Amino acid sequence: MTLDLVQPGTSATVEAVGGEGLLRKRLLEMGLTPNTLVKVRKIAPMGDPIEVYLRSYVLTIRKEDAAKITVKGVK
């Protein structure tokens, strides 16, 4: 499953970050590394981007980028 499909209000653990180049590196550097717990908090009013909570802070990324992040253990 990928992060963009996680329902708001539920959490999941990052398995791997796909994609390539600087965007992938930025996602990793912002703390979306394997085994990080991420909670999806909200979807923006127009349906995109999404708001996630990880490592004690709030980050927003677009759905198409979230789709490159595979997650496990959704709860």
Add this chain to the structure above:
Amino acid sequence: MEHLIALVGNQNCGKTTLFNQLTGSNQHVGNFPGVTVEKKMGTMKRHKDITIVDLPGIYSLTPYTSEEIVTTDFLLKDRPELIIDIIDATNIERNLYLTLQMMELNIPMVIALNMMDEVVGSGNSIDVSGLSEALGIPVYPISASKGDGIIDLVNQVNAMLKNQPPVHHVDFCSGEIHRAIHAIRHLIEDHTERLRLPNRYVVTRLIEGNEQLEQELGLTDEECHIIHHIVEEMEKNLQTDREAAVVDMRYNYIEKVCQQCVFKEGETNEQIRSEKIDKLLTNKYLAIPIFIGIMFLIFYLTFSVIGGPLQELLESGIDQFNQMLSGLLQTWQVNELLQSLIIDGICSGVGSVLSFMPIIVVLFFFLSLLEDSGYMARVAFVMDKFLRKLGLSGRSFVPMLIGFGCSVPAIMATRTLSSERDRKMTIVLTPFLSCSAKLPIYGMITAAFFSQKAALVMITIYCIGIFVAILSGLLLKNTVLKGEPVPFVLELPAYRIPSYKSVLMHMWEKAKDFIKKAFTIIFIASMVIWFLQSFSWNLTLVADSSNSILASIGNFVAPIFKPMGFDDWRASTALITGITAKESVVSTLTVLLGSDNSMMLSQMLQTIFTPQSAFAFLVFTVLYMPCVAAFAATKKELGSLKEALYCALFQTGTAYVVSLVVYQLSSLLM
């Protein structure tokens, strides 16, 4: 001895607040050799020998945005003697990522652990000495907004500069990556020593894969081959790729340190509060209406409630001053020509512009409240999808909003954007959003022609600017600036009450800039215009300014504006001088029409404009090329005079076409 130190930290970690605490009012913007971008500098309070450079807020040393390039370049090339690393204690894991990267630079460091009051106040705690030991860096808990802990921090910085203790940063790598790092370290030691580059930093960069760096180091083919082999072995053993491996190494160490030193019950009170506020401000249905409401409220308060009355007050003060001065000059029997220069030239020119200062300062007050409170990031979050249709990202919205204040900081703010194409587009489009310097023009024209419908005309003008920006965005996206959609990765910081010091300092800076402009550019422009309109080509005084030098220049340009109905030479002259500063449009027309009060100005304006042509004139002034200062900023940010000229040409061309259409349509309809 003079010391140069750098203040570095993530965005939203209170860096500017700390900078203000450390330097007080001893700040200036300066250029550094090697890099062309301006940086804020200041001397430390009570330690005049220490200069602090306030570097742009960044998340990592990976050059992702041009601000990160600035910071990384500064740290590598200018090598400050010491780094104050400011960390948001409520968000310590991600903030420490940058710390770990900077530790590799082998520059002495002190950590300022900011917002400790929020951590403690929420029942959490951090073992400060444990953290310091785990990193090999002195750590000082502070609260930048309250001023707590600053003295100890400054004393530590001072002591380290005086005693220069050796750097003992902890080596945080382990396992496979440790083996790779140390193998490569020895391999390239000679190269990094020769080039005086921090060895460890270069090694991790090479592991991540960096051909440019390999060339800069002058590595032989064999050395490159060995490095690649080591990295491939590492990837195989770790079963992950090189980039993820390096990032993972840092976060693994951070997690280990935090497990030992950070005792956390849950989110801080501020974070819980933020989530509650966001239930409203980024609510599915309410977010956009609230945003529009807030913007409307800001403009309403700025123009009608606070700024407007203050402006009138200042205006009458200036009028009285002019009359008094005029009376004095007469009693002193000063030369009449000089009297005319002082009163008709300088005083009316500078005065008409100066009276707008309250509005501009008030507008910036609100914009900096939005920025400092954390609301701007929410606006980017809410508007991203809309801006993506224009090929931009939500991040572009922030520079654009600042553009309503002034295009210069707005264009400079595009540095936070990660894609070149995004930056270019935002730089081209931002000047269409009416900056506050154009307000005097609207004020003048609406007073003369649309006094019954002033608010409506103002809003229409702003909307035309926004509408043209959207259309131009679509046009550029499908023609010159095609490209991939840009990534959008943005932190939503916890809402915080802006520190009144930061806001006041920001306002004071704007006021200072404005006064400086009024007494430099506008002052000179007023004198030049007065001269050009008082003399003819053979330098004799003219009784009627329509025989002046200025008139002939204006007359030469004027026919271009015939299709828009304002082909009077005074209007075209005002547009030309408007390029020096938009306020000059007002001062020029004031001087040229020979009026010394606003009633008379209105009457005189009615002799050269019809309501339709006056409106077309307004449309042209909103859209045509920005002032010299903004043009210079454009050139600097685009890094090319040619591209900046294309920009100006595009903007002026658009202004011409839109103004023409507006005039022709309104003439047909009315």
